[in-house]
Amino acid sequence: MCPAPRYDERQEDDEAMTEQHAEEPTTYDVAAAQERWRKVWDDLNPFEAADDGTRERRYALTMFPYPSGDLHMGHAEVFALHDVIARYWWQRGYDVMNPIGWDSFGLPAENAAIKRDEHPSTYTYANIETQAESIRRYGVSFDWSRRLHTSDPEYYRWTQWLFLRFRERGLAYRKSSPVNWCPNDQTVLANEQVVQGMCERCGAEVTKRELTQWYFKVTEYAQRLLDDMEMLKDTWPERVLAMQRNWIGRSEGAHVDFEIEPREDSGGGTLAGRTVTVFTTRPDTLYGATFFVVAADAKLAGEICAPERREAFDAYLEQVRRESDIERLSTEREKTGVFLGRYAVNPVNGERIPVWAADYVLADYGTGAVMAVPAHDQRDLDFAKTFGLPVRRVVDTGEENPEDTFVATTGDGVYVNSGDLDGLTDKTSGISTVVERLEAERRGTSAVNFRLRDWLLSRQRFWGPPIPIVHCETCGEVAVPDDQLPVVLPDLRGADLKPKGTSPLAAAEEWVNVDCPSCGGPARRDSDTMDTFVDSSWYFLRYCSPHHEDGPFDPEAVRRWMPADQYVGGVEHAILHLLYSRFFTKALHDMGMVDFVEPFKALLNQGQVINQGKAMSKSLGNGVNLGDMIDEYGVDAVRLTLVFAGPPEDDIDWADVSPGGSLKFLQRAWRLSGDVTSEPAVPFDGGDLALRKVTHRTVREAEQLLESQRFNVVVARVMELVNATRKAIDSGCGPADPAVREATETVAIMLSLVAPYTAEEMWQRLGHEPTVARAGWPTVDEALLVQDSVTAVVQVQGKLRAKLEVSPDIAEDDLEAMALAEPVIQRALEGKTVRKVIVRAPKLVNIVAS
C-alpha cells in the first residue's frame, strides 16, 4: 500500500544520514541531474549526424508526432524504444541520423482556432514548443538541426510541388464519385479513415456524398505494393504485412461479358441493348447463374431500368441513399432489391436471366455488377430466397443441395448441369476451361481485382496544404507554376474557419480569385486542402536535406541515407501512413527521383501503454500523466520502466510495472560508481577473472539481444551485471580491483542507451569526461568468453539423473564414459540394457535403456 518513495524525500534522508555518519550518499539527486546534463548536452551537441563519409551511416527514424498538447505515455514509449536503437548505433560507432519533426497540419488545430478565435498556427506552434521542450527533457538523442514542421511554407511548398509532379504523370486526378462524408468534421474522408462506418477521427457516422474530388492513383501500384512486401518479410512485423495484404485485397478471377437484351418499350419505342461486364472469382459456376445484379447506386442501374419499373427503382434508390454504412454493413440484414424489367444473356448457354438492382452489390468494387450464382454464393442465395428466384446447383460437393438447405456450397466437387464442364472434379481445371472458352469467344478474360481504392486526398478544411491548382473558365484546370509555389494559406481565423461543407478557403475572396496562370483571365483557386497523410508520405526524405531549396530533397543526400534502416512507431499506421509512404516512394522511384522502391528497411511497432487492462481514457479516468510520472520518478526511471516491461511490441499495462523499482535499480547501479576506488586509466588485464568474464559475456549477450530488439532482456542482463559487481565489491575482489571498474564502466555505457542521466552521473563519478553517450561500446575479449568448465547433465530416459562438471571441449566419447561411470547412473541402469546413448558434448548425455 505504501507508495514508492519519492527521490526528493529520499535525498533529504540521505543528507541527514551523510551528516550523521559522513558516508557516501546512497542516491543521487535525479531532478538536479536532469537540470545539469541538459545544459552539458546542449553544449556538446553529441547527436548531430556528421554525414562526412568517414563512418558507416545509419538512419534511425521514428514516427513524427502530431502537436496535440504535451507528450503522453505513448510518446514516452516510442521514444524510449527508438532511442535504445539510435544510442546503440552511436556507441557502435555509426554515423547516425536521428531526426525529429512535427506532423503539424490537421484538424485539431483548426477546431481549437475556431473555439479560441485565433489562427490555427498559434495553437500548433505553441504545442510544438511544449513538446520539443519535453522531448529535450526526456533526453532523446535527436539531431535537432534537422527539425521540420509540415505546416511551414518551406515544407508544404514541396508537398504542393510533389502533387504537381504526381498530376503530370496521371497519378493525381479529379473525379466525381460518391465519397465518405463526415457530417461532424464537415469534410470528406479517405476509405482508410472510415472505421466500422464511423469517422476514424471523431467517431461520427459517415454518410455518402457525390462530389468532385482529387485522388491519388494508388490502385495503379496495387500489385507492386503487394509484390514488394517480399523484401520486407523478415524485417517488418508479420501482422502489418498481413494487414496491408488484407487491405489491398487481391482476388483472381475473370471478367465475363453479359448482353443486356434490347426490348420494346411499352410506349412502342426500343430500349437499346448493351454489354455489361462482371467480375467473378468463380467463372466455373457460370452455368449456375440464374439472375444478374447491378449495384443500385451505380449509374448503370438507372440507365438500363425499364420505364415501367422506373418508379419502383427510384423509390428503392432513394431508400438505399438514405441508409448509412452502418446499416449497410450489417450482414444480418435481409436482402433488398428491385427487378429492373430487363434480361441478361448468359454467354455460355444463351439463357435469359432477370436483371435486378440491389444494395448488396457495391458500385465501386469490380464493375458494380455481378452474375448471381445462388447455389454457390451465400449472398446470392439469400437474395434468391428473399425474392423466390431459382437456384441451380452446378457443382456437386457431396453436401446437401443448396436448393433445399439454403446453405451455399463453395468447395470442390463434380460439375453438373454445366455443358462440357460436366465430369470435371476440381475448381482449377473448371475455371481454366471456362476462361479459355470465354477468351476464345471474346466474351471474357481472366482478370485480377483489388479491394484497394484510390486515395481521396482533398479535404474541405483550412489547415492543410492548399491544392496548387487554378480553375479557369477558358483553360479549365491549370497547375500553379512551380516558381509561384508555395500557394500560401491566407490569414483566416476564428469564425472564418467554421465548417460550412465547403472549404473555408472558398470564402476568402481575395485569396481565391486570381488571374489564370495560363491565359491571364479571371480564375479561381482550388479551395480544398490536402489530407495530412500527404505531408507525412515524404517527410522522411526531407529529413535527409531539411534545408534544401532546389527541390523537396537533395537526391544525393537521399542516396546517402535512404532507405531508413529502422522505423519505429505505432501499429495504428499499419495501413494508412505506411501504405501511402510506400506508394509515394514507388512513384518517386518511377519518376527517377529516388533509386529504391521501399522506404523503410525494418519496422518496429511498439505496443500501447494501457492501465488496468484498458486503454487510458478520460471517460474511464484511468489516465496516467507522463509529466507526473517524470516528476515522481525521473526521466530515466520512466524510460527504464517502459523498456524493461516486456517485449517492445507487447502492450504495457502501467498497473503491472514498477517505476519505483526502476528508480531503485538505477540508484543501485549508480552506487557502484561511488565504490570504485581504482584510477580511471587502470588497465583491466590483471583484474578479477571471474568478474571480468561476467562483464564480457554480458556485453556479448547484450549485443545479440540488441540486434534482435529484445531490449527487456538487455535490461535484465545489466541488472545481473550490477548484482555481480555489487557482490564482488562487498564479498569478492573488493572495490579496488580493476575488474570492478571495468564492470561499472560497462554498466554505465549499457545504461546510457536507456537511462542517459544516470549513465552520465556514473561516468562522471568514475572520473571521465562527458559524454558517456559517445564513449563507445566495450570491446569483447573473446578469450574471456571461454568457460573453464560447464555443467553437463546426464539423463536416463530423458529424466535428469546427474550433473557433471566438465571441460567445454570434452570429447563425446569421454563424456559418455564419464556419464556411464557415474554411480547414480549405474544404479539407475541396474538390470537394464542400454539401447542408445545420445551425447551432445559438452552439455548433455541421454541414456536410453530398457
Next chain:
RNA sequence: GCCCCGGUAGUCCAACGGCAGAGACGAUGGUCUCAAACACCAUACAGUGUGGGUUCGAAUCCCACCCGGGGCACCA
C-alpha cells in the same frame, strides 16, 4: 466467416528441441534502527491453456480444440 499474434510462479516476463528461471514486482523472514523508512541478505511460489502426434528428449516442432488480442468482411 477468413487471416495474423499470443497463453510459463500471485503479477510482469526469461528459457539455440536438452537441468522450466535470467531479471523484476509483490509476499514472507532476517540484518541495520529506540522504532520505522531506506538499504542489504535470505526464502517460498509454476511443470508451461487442453488433447493428440513427431522425437532418445517438447514450453519450444506438427495437428485439433479452448481462451484472449488484433486485422479484413455483403469485395462477387
